[in-house]
Amino acid sequence: MPEYKAPLRDIKFVMQELYDCHNLYAKLGYEDATADMFDAILSEAAKFVSEEIAPLNISGDQEGCHFENGIVTTPKGFKQAYQKYVEGGWPTLAQNIDYGGQGLPHSIHTIVNEMLSSANHSFAMYPGLSHGCMATLEKHGSEQQKQMFLPKLVSGQWTGTMCLTEPHAGTDLGLLRCKAELNDDGSYRLNGTKIFISAGDHDLSDNIVHIVIARIPGSPAGTKGISLFAVPKFNVTDEGEKSDRNGVSVGSIEHKMGIKASATCVINFDNAKGYLIGEVNRGLNMMFTFMNSARLAVGGEGLAASEAAFQGALAYAKERLQMRSVSGVKNPDGVADPIIVHPDVRRMLLTQKVFAEGGRAMIYDLALTIDKSHRGSDLEKAAAEAKLALLTPVAKAFATETAMEATSHGVQVFGGHGYISEWGMEQLMRDTKISCLYEGTTGIQAIDLLARKVLGSQGKLLAASISEITSFLVEASEYQQFSALSGILGEYCTRLQSMTKQISVKAQDNADEVGAASVDYLMFLGYVLYGYYWLKMMLKAQQSLQSSATEQDFYQSKLIAGQFYFDRILPRALSHALCIENGGHSMMALESEHFAF
Structure with missing residues (x-):
């Protein structure tokens, strides 16, 4: 357990x-x-x-x-x-x-x-x-x-x-x-x-x-x-x-x-x-105070599930002995090597880790933004409310969808034992699925993001977040080891802006294009945001490595995990971009009565 x-x-x-x-x-x-x-x-x-x-x-x-x-x-x-x-x-x-x-x-x-x-x-x-x-x-x-x-x-x-x-x-x-x-x-x-x-x-x-x-x-x-x-x-x-x-x-x-x-x-x-x-007759407007609070809390549930799945899988992977590493024996005193030495297990563990820690950086950033909305100056409150408006649906949906993947990896790392209830991993996966559903499904969050927040604000809310990211990228690019990653993330931001314009133009002829693109759009933005948070953590870790002789392993692990995110997770956003660019025609072309059993 x-x-x-x-x-x-x-x-x-x-x-x-x-x-x-x-x-x-x-x-x-x-x-x-x-x-x-x-x-x-x-x-x-x-x-x-x-x-x-x-x-x-x-x-x-x-x-x-x-x-x-x-x-x-x-x-x-x-x-x-x-x-x-x-x-x-x-x-x-x-x-x-x-x-x-x-x-x-x-x-x-x-x-x-x-x-x-x-x-x-x-x-x-x-x-x-x-x-x-x-x-x-x-x-x-x-x-x-x-x-x-x-x-x-x-x-x-x-x-x-x-x-x-x-x-x-x-x-x-x-x-x-x-x-x-x-x-x-x-x-x-x-x-x-x-x-x-x-x-x-x-x-x-x-x-x-x-x-x-x-x-x-x-x-x-x-x-x-x-x-x-x-x-x-x-x-x-x-x-x-x-x-x-x-x-x-x-x-x-x-x-x-x-x-x-x-x-x-x-x-x-x-x-x-x-x-x-x-x-x-103003009930729904006021209810959004409750719903937005709940949606951010559900995003926190996604972070929590990813962390719990990572902890369980990591402990098991360090102890479970199966087969030998193909690159050479790692546990000569044992009958086999611990499964953490195998690349595919590493892939799953690192995916859990970057989702949990990337989610923590995002959820805590938004929690601090709520603090600013409560006690900041009028200007700070307005900026905080705008940021929360845009990112609340992303936090709710992206953090929970990635949590479902993280908990699935948790079951997979345990193998057959992950499917057995006494180990707790299958419960974690079952418990987490509701987070993708209540307070508005992923599809509801996606249409809220794209239709209401991005297009509904004529791109102003998105522009503010892109500005925050690109300002940081200028700072990060001054460090030689982060200049390439900064450039990559900048390209994703440019592509996001381009896609937004394309969707807006297509929607003028066919309103269904917004709904067809919305989930892919949210996922693309989610991957970009996690890239932003991971690069921030990598920069802070590098600064700490240079200024402190203690906890070298902790900070080094941030750099390695961040590099994994850029190498193996962020590129997923490209598949979502291609789906958006291909449009929604094939999605909507089949008449309802022609869906066959």
């Missing part, structure tokens, strides 16, 4: 050396986020996750959640672990001090979430949605709603969910039927059914606050008529105390491919009391 250990050295390399986070924190006014505090939080989080959360991963998968007489219970040990999670103050890290939070940077919360998700994806789901719930209430809720819900959500005594999807609607939220009617006291009564609600019910917290989209009678059809509501499982007094049971019940829990210890519920609202958040 893989034993997860938080990669503290790499986390600190990215945050402290690559991004100089403490200097940024000081500039943004996070006085408490000192280096000592940072190190203490990471150390304690790593210990907590290792001792309390990771041991429940496989047992939770095997037992799953239980649903009896309308009551949902989590697997053995989950309730106790969650109580320790709350007692340790982990839910409060990055929350507003006005509601009981510690007021630390969002980026520190992101790191702790990575550890939780790597150790136990299912467990991480329960508190995970609460953060989007809190962000939505804090940004759009009334002061009374904040006082009612936020203190106990912040403490972790209560948890939150996001209720969007309905049985007939799927991703098309404009088709929703859930109805909200005004009560005499200004609250609303909600009726309808929501499905696929992660952590929709459980026995971990005292109450659950559902953030629900619904339609008020008389509202416009489609997405323009959606309003947003806070609907608690138990009614709440004006003072924020739990009261009687609300009209919220669980119809069933889903039987799933993975994350079996996370309760995914069908939720029924039967005259449930809810509170309108913000303005009528």
Whole structure:
């Protein structure tokens, strides 16, 4: 069974050396986020996750959640672990001090979430949605709603969910039927059914606050008529105390491919009391506060899965003896060499490594960008919001698609043992697949990226990111050993801009060209971005090698892994470019009735 250990050295390399986070924190006014505090939080989080959360991963998968007489219970040990999670103050890290939070940077919360998700994806789901719930209430809720819900959500005594999807609607939220009617006291009564609600019910917290989209009678059809509501499982007094049971019940829990210890519920609202958040018919706009938070969190799940798969596969590859190296015996005292000596195993391990560490550089960069959006100057906030708008769909989709590959390699490195449940690798692959689906599938993220963010901004958002990359390439090219890589990455950026123009021109004659190109476009951009982050890490590693006599092996490994990325991973982008350039005609030419079984 893989034993997860938080990669503290790499986390600190990215945050402290690559991004100089403490200097940024000081500039943004996070006085408490000192280096000592940072190190203490990471150390304690790593210990907590290792001792309390990771041991429940496989047992939770095997037992799953239980649903009896309308009551949902989590697997053995989950309730106790969650109580320790709350007692340790982990839910409060990055929350507003006005509601009981510690007021630390969002980026520190992101790191702790990575550890939780790597150790136990299912467990991480329960508190995970609460953060989007809190962000939505804090940004759009009334002061009374904040006082009612936020203190106990912040403490972790209560948890939150996001209720969007309905049985007939799927991703098309404009088709929703859930109805909200005004009560005499200004609250609303909600009726309808929501499905696929992660952590929709459980026995971990005292109450659950559902953030629900619904339609008020008389509202416009489609997405323009959606309003947003806070609907608690138990009614709440004006003072924020739990009261009687609300009209919220669980119809069933889903039987799933993975994350079996996370309760995914069908939720029924039967005259449930809810509170309108913000303005009528502005629900979908406000819901994007929740969705964008969740999408970045899911990108973090991709990073976490890649890391967990790499750790498990690496430990096994070092120990498993099979055959001899074709270049000569490497383990003369053993009956065979460890499989890590074989080139194909190296290929898989290095692919996992560059996806995990490249993903960490991207996810942490965006987490720090969120910190800037919270406390930067007006100019910094605007730039941060623009960067997040463009890169959120890439982070969500690319980090999870590459995680699926990384977990598949994890199974493959183990060979037949990888297919056996006791080793934990097949569970990791099953758990990870959902990350490609929820909060918008890869296709949804891709069309959001290309149609809304790139073409919708007339290329302005993309131009800003390309400018950031090319500015760095000028710096990197001044180092002789990085000049060639800088030139290669610059060529990819040029090709990206050229493809964007081609798609825009083709779309004028055939709108389907955007959808046909979108996933390949997202993957191309994802590979380029990881190339950018890897080159940044290589440059920082080289600078550290020149200035420090310690940890030579760590920094040298960054240079070698980065070179592997440029040699064996980045060229994949070219196949996506060719697909885009070939256009979407053959994709759309076959009539639906001519698809044959």
